[in-house]
Amino acid sequence: MIIMEALHLYCVLGNGVQVDSGLIGLDGRQVSDVCHRGLTALVSLTPIRAYKSMKKEEVIPYLFTHQVVLEQVMKRQTVVPVKFGTMARDEARVRKILESGYPQLTAALEAMEGKIELNLVAQWRDLISVLRQIGEEPEIRQNRAAIADRSPQETTEERIRVGQMVKVRLDQRREALGAEIALALKPLAHGLCPHALLDDRMILNTAFLVDRDREGEVGKALERLNNRYDNAIDFRCVGPLPPYSFATVEVRSFEFEEIDSARRLLELGEQATLQDAKEAYRRLVQQCHPDLISDGGKVGQKANGAFEAVTRAYRLLGEYSQVGSSFRAPDVLDTVAVKLFQLSQEPAGA
Structure with a gap:
């Protein structure tokens, strides 16, 4: 029987959580809780969708609803x-x-x-003015003056070099x-x-993890920065948000066919251990590593393909063996x- 619906996961909370009975999730379905060992997952029943294969504009309404649920809950918890799109069959x-993520989840909470x-x-509010200021720097102005009376055709390389200098500045x-603002x-x-950074106007695009009761202090700090730079920089602060950039749960399930194919490629039994996989990988690599085969033709290409397949299989089994x-x-x-x-994170004291 094909399962057409599954539980969409929104977030994980601590114990003793009172879920708002009026909280509505994807497809207008009510959000409910699933509890285990002091942890609570918020879920709602929804049709199974392949979000990765959908167009961006089709996904956005579902992503927006997902985020609304999180932002409603985080007001109290x-x-x-x-991670958006995570589903569980029941x-x-x-x-x-x-249970599988219990140590990480409790530590994250x-x-x-x-x-x-x-x-x-x-x-920058006015990037053109910034570029003009840079253009008036002595070295750049001197280079521009040297080609001012010559045609663009005969000064192509010089103009490219001036453009590169402006970009560097x-x-x-x-x-x-950006460093001053972050500091x-x-x-x-x-x-x-x-x-x-999404375009040349952007100076900084950074997530900050702060205490909820210090949000007002951040606002005042931004006011001081705005005064320091004489309103030449536009500051836009979005939040409060859940800690998307600092602790987002990723769930990985495994397809038996994929695992079994990798196991067979490494010539392993069903009860093989991670150590067995390591030994099998080392043995097979000796037979197909491109550096050990000097033939640059079809034999070498075949060996390179075999090496890549063995490496992918080993990595998959290594990941699975951590939990399976x-x-x-x-x-x-x-x-x-x-x-x-977690996205690449810089400690506040760095």
């Missing part, structure tokens, strides 16, 4: 978010997830107690300003997590790996 599977995430974006200014806010934060008891089908299908996903 410490939450550890679960409550027993949810309890299995809570303790670490995130009373804390919120604030996402800060700082960007802009990046240097951005880095210095001013570090005393208020337990951790900083830089995100990608054997390579038998019932054990593989019952196994779930839980880890706390």
Whole structure:
């Protein structure tokens, strides 16, 4: 029988949580709780969807609802978010997830107690003015003057070089300003997590983990920064948010066919251990490692393909062996790996 619905996981909470009976999740379904050993997962029944294969604009409404549920709950409780799109076939599977990740989840809840995430974006209000200022720096102005009376066709390389100099100066200014802003806010934060800069206007795009009761202090610090830079920098702070950048639960289930294929490739039995997998990998690598085969033609290409396949199989079995008891089908299908996903994080005291 094909399962058409499953439980969508939103977040993990501590014990003694009172879930709002009016909390509505995906598809207008009521959010409920699943409890195990002092941990509570918030879930709702929803149709199974392949979010990764959906268009971005199709996913956004579901992601928005997921985030709304988290932000409603975090007003009263410490939450550890679960990665969007995580599903479990039934409550027993949810309890299995809570049991498998129990040490990490309890530690994360303790670490995130009373804390919120604030996402800060700082960007130049007028990038053109900044570029003009850079263009007036002596070295750049001198290079521009040297080609001013010559045609673009005969000065292509020089113009490219001037453009590169401007880009270097802009990046240097951005880095210095970003460091100044982060330094001013570090005393208020337990951790900083830089995100990608999306365009040249951006100076800083960073998540800050702060105590909930210090959110007002962050606002005042941003006011001081705004005055320091004479309103030339636009500060936008989004939050409070759950600690997405500092503790998000990732759940990994394993397909038996995939595990079994990897096991057979490494010539292992169903009761093989991680040590057995390591020894099998070392043995097989001696037979197909590209560095050990000098033939650059079809033989070498075949060996390279075999090496990559063996390496992928070993990595998969290594990950599975951390949590799985054997390579038998019932054990593989019952196994779930839980880890706390954190973006690259910089300690506040760094």
